[in-house]
Amino acid sequence: MARYEGPELRRIEPDLQPGEKELIAEFQDESCCQQNDFINEDGTVRQEARKVIFPGSNGDPYWDCTQLIEQVKTLTIPVFEEAHPGCQALFIFDQSSAHAALPPDALKAFEINKSNGGKQRWQKDTIIPETNPDPRFRGKVQKMKTDDGKQKGLQQTLEEHGFDVTGMKAKCSPVCPFENERCCMARLLSKQDDFVNQVSMLKTLIKEAGHECMFLPKFHCELNPIEMYWGWVKYRYRQVPKKTFDDAKQAAFRALDACPVDVIRQFMNHSWRFMSAYHIGLTGRAAAWAVRKQKSHRSISQTAMTHLDAIVNP
Secondary structure, three states, X not given: OOEEEOXXXXXXXXXXXXXXXXXXXXXXXXXXXXXXOOEOOOOOEOOOOOEOOOEOOOOEOOOOHHHXXXXXXXXXXXXXXXXXXXXXXXXXXXXXXXXXXXXXXXXXXXXXXXXXXXXXXXXXXXXXXXXXXXXXXXXXXXOOEOOOOOEOOHHHHHHOOOOOOOOOOOOOOOOXXXXXXXXXXXXXXXXXHHHHOOOOHHHHHHHHOOOEEXXXXXXXXXXXXXXXXXXXXXXXXXXXXXXXXXXXXXXXXXXXXXXXXXXXXXXXXXXHHHHHHHHOOOOHHHHHHHHHHOOOOOOOOHHHHHHHHHHHOO
């Protein structure tokens, strides 16, 4: 992955091995509009990949997973591949329900009845994981429908894993105890690896297109440079007089396109420095201090760590 170092943001080319593609980080986030900009070297937008909505009672529907998947599939990936031929994208998302949404036939233990049949959602077939406690069933295909076409219930599904669920209740009410993983059939099944390690629709789409996808940890907005970009955009948007709704829309579009490339790179470096600080074990105020100390760098240096140690351990 290329880096931009120093006050002049000098580009440092990545050290690629034969057959490797350059990896380019593309952060994603939502604010008053959806933004995934790809910009030429001269600062102009080659092709628009953002999605702008105007939600409300008589407007567009609020942003959801369906719209996100459509945007990534028809806009974001094609624009990236046109803007960066021969490169691979690393799409980075925060932790939201839309980003983590599973397909309609995903395995969800708490939506399964105790017995076969009845009113319940159809769920996909699976493979009993290699971590299954009973080795006799590991690696076997498990059909989630019975031979007569009914959706299997919790009891039969667990018995096919080799669990003895005699006397076990189907589900706890109102919720399962936090510390108990075998309190009920639904909790026990939900802890099996084939239920735990399901891939979101978003990640599946990106991986199938030949790119990479990762998710930021929860409650760490400082790791997402688009949060700084939103602040930059909104500050300038609020300085513009707006008499009508159309004025507001045009002001928003101008503000979204106005952020210089070098400023975006500075935002990226700021987030990379926090990642570097956390990676070497710094937390809280120590991480923030190291990030401020290393403003011209993409990562936290050993010199900064030495200064920090002198402050903490005089």
